Amino acid sequence: MTATGTPTKKGQRPFLVEFYSSAVGKKWVMAVTGIIILGYVFVHMFGNLKIYLGADDLGVYAIDHYGEWLRELGEPLLPKTAFLWIFRAVMTVSIVLHIHAAYALTIINRKARPQKYQAPREYLVANYASRTMRWSGVIILAFVLFHLADLTIGSANPDFITGEIRHNMLASFTQPAVAIFYIVANILVGVHIFHGAWSLFQSMGWNNPRFNPWRKWFAAVFAGVVIIGNVSFPLSIWAGWVG
Amino acid sequence: MDVTLKVWRQDGPEAPGRFETYEATDISDHMSFLEMCDIVNEKLVERGIEPFSIDSDCREGICGMCGIMINGHPHGDQLGTATCQLHMRKFSDGDEIVLEPWKATGFPVIRDLVVDRSSFDRIIEAGGYITVPTGSAPDANMVPVPKAVADVAFDAAACIGCGACVAACPNSAAQLFTSAKLAQLNMVPQGQPERYDRVVAMVDTMEEFFGSCTNHGECEAACPKSITIDFIAMMNKDYIKAKFKNRRLLGQKA
Numbered sequence A: 001m002t003a004t005g006t007p008t009k010k011g012q013r014p015f016l017v018e019f020y021s022s023a024v025g026k027k028w029v030m031a032v033t034g035i036i037i038l039g040y041v042f043v044h045m046f047g048n049l050k051i052y053l054g055a056d057d058l059g060v061y062a063i064d065h066y067g068e069w070l071r072e073l074g075e076p077l078l079p080k081t082a083f084l085w086i087f088r089a090v091m092t093v094s095i096v097l098h099i100h101a102a103y104a105l106t107i108i109n110r111k112a113r114p115q116k117y118q119a120p121r122e123y124l125v126a127n128y129a130s131r132t133m134r135w136s137g138v139i140i141l142a143f144v145l146f147h148l149a150d151l152t153i154g155s156a157n158p159d160f161i162t163g164e165i166r167h168n169m170l171a172s173f174t175q176p177a178v179a180i181f182y183i184v185a186n187i188l189v190g191v192h193i194f195h196g197a198w199s200l201f202q203s204m205g206w207n208n209p210r211f212n213p214w215r216k217w218f219a220a221v222f223a224g225v226v227i228i229g230n231v232s233f234p235l236s237i238w239a240g241w242v243g
Numbered sequence B: 001m002d003v004t005l006k007v008w009r010q011d012g013p014e015a016p017g018r019f020e021t022y023e024a025t026d027i028s029d030h031m032s033f034l035e036m037c038d039i040v041n042e043k044l045v046e047r048g049i050e051p052f053s054i055d056s057d058c059r060e061g062i063c064g065m066c067g068i069m070i071n072g073h074p075h076g077d078q079l080g081t082a083t084c085q086l087h088m089r090k091f092s093d094g095d096e097i098v099l100e101p102w103k104a105t106g107f108p109v110i111r112d113l114v115v116d117r118s119s120f121d122r123i124i125e126a127g128g129y130i131t132v133p134t135g136s137a138p139d140a141n142m143v144p145v146p147k148a149v150a151d152v153a154f155d156a157a158a159c160i161g162c163g164a165c166v167a168a169c170p171n172s173a174a175q176l177f178t179s180a181k182l183a184q185l186n187m188v189p190q191g192q193p194e195r196y197d198r199v200v201a202m203v204d205t206m207e208e209f210f211g212s213c214t215n216h217g218e219c220e221a222a223c224p225k226s227i228t229i230d231f232i233a234m235m236n237k238d239y240i241k242a243k244f245k246n247r248r249l250l251g252q253k254a
């Protein structure tokens, strides 16, 4: 070893691969990607609240205007929709990593407890949300794929018109089966967040007696806001509140 | 009082297990849970039946040998105590009590209710000590440690290595044990020079045997020493730091 540095050891795996190979590293990746996804889920819900703003004097719906702004975001520095696609790429990578880490950790955890206890196991603090993360996660993934086909690509929507977000939402949510699937999936999103948005603090090592009691509140409120916001859309459309 | 025991019997690590039912009659409420087991076993010996194996040593909650699952709760459902600190007055006449060993790949069953916890020793060997030059013991108070810090380190040091945290965890994760063993050294000045080296070595060894933490918090509720999961967050943070920071410039063994 010299004073200027250590020679790189040959045959060592690249740093990030090395880090990700550990379970604690995977949990960190789950937390970081979870934060990215949480941010998206919130902004997505908040942006869609514009459905309640109706149309302007020219008859352009606020939510359609907002959709156009998303496509133009980053102009003139970036070409039209470039930002949107970069953003979609980041989301896709985050979701893939989140799922891969969850899958790999599930395998490790199954191996660690091959034989279950025979006596009924009474959990003291683990809750419904924390014990069903894998199930809620899988159902949410199925929902997200359907949701993209329904309202982004339009292939699963009975009457899809590109750029007319309000029209597409109405076309989708007036089908009871779709609306019910949407509502159930969004409640599960909330349940998933209820555990995930707390758990990420521990995985990142963000622990401080000054704010520890707030971590669970943060998760509960975040989950509640997302559920209320998202579930309000089909309900309001049914109630005829969306003009 | 009379109770019925449903005891997990398993002849060896590979043998299939089964439950056997034994009656425990004329048990006094003042008996400890282990005394009750001793009495049942004595009666089995008298009847020519092989007694069931159950570990214990100190019988005062400090050695960590006596961990078993009692009715689906590690060390029974009394909070903050080991099996040896549980008394029969916590049960009622006529109860059926199910006894099982810890179930985890990292803790193979040796016999009946006794498991092999040497995987914990492997974790300690990986870094649960400080490398000091040998010689005479340093004077007490040579290295000043603030009282508040010493208290937290001591809370971590209360871990008796019983394995209830692993047993309680739906993932058989050993995060609570490992983080406690890390914190008792990493909180105090003596532990600093090897802090990040230690966390990587011990976490990596832990992961060879055990599952991964999903932050249920069951370990904390099961721990006879009420070790807090705050130490798990501290371990995670140190592990990430050990990987991302320039350890040489942190004054750490790289």
Ligand code: SF4
Pocket: B064, B158, B159, B160, B161, B162, B163, B164, B165, B166, B176, B177, B180, B219, B222, B223, B224, B225, B226, B227
């Ligand atoms: S952390 Fe608690 S439950 Fe785990 S080994 Fe130590 S004393 Fe036992």
Ligand code: FES
Pocket: B055, B056, B057, B058, B059, B060, B061, B062, B063, B064, B065, B066, B067, B082, B083, B084, B085, B160
């Ligand atoms: S026998 Fe030592 S802790 Fe129970």
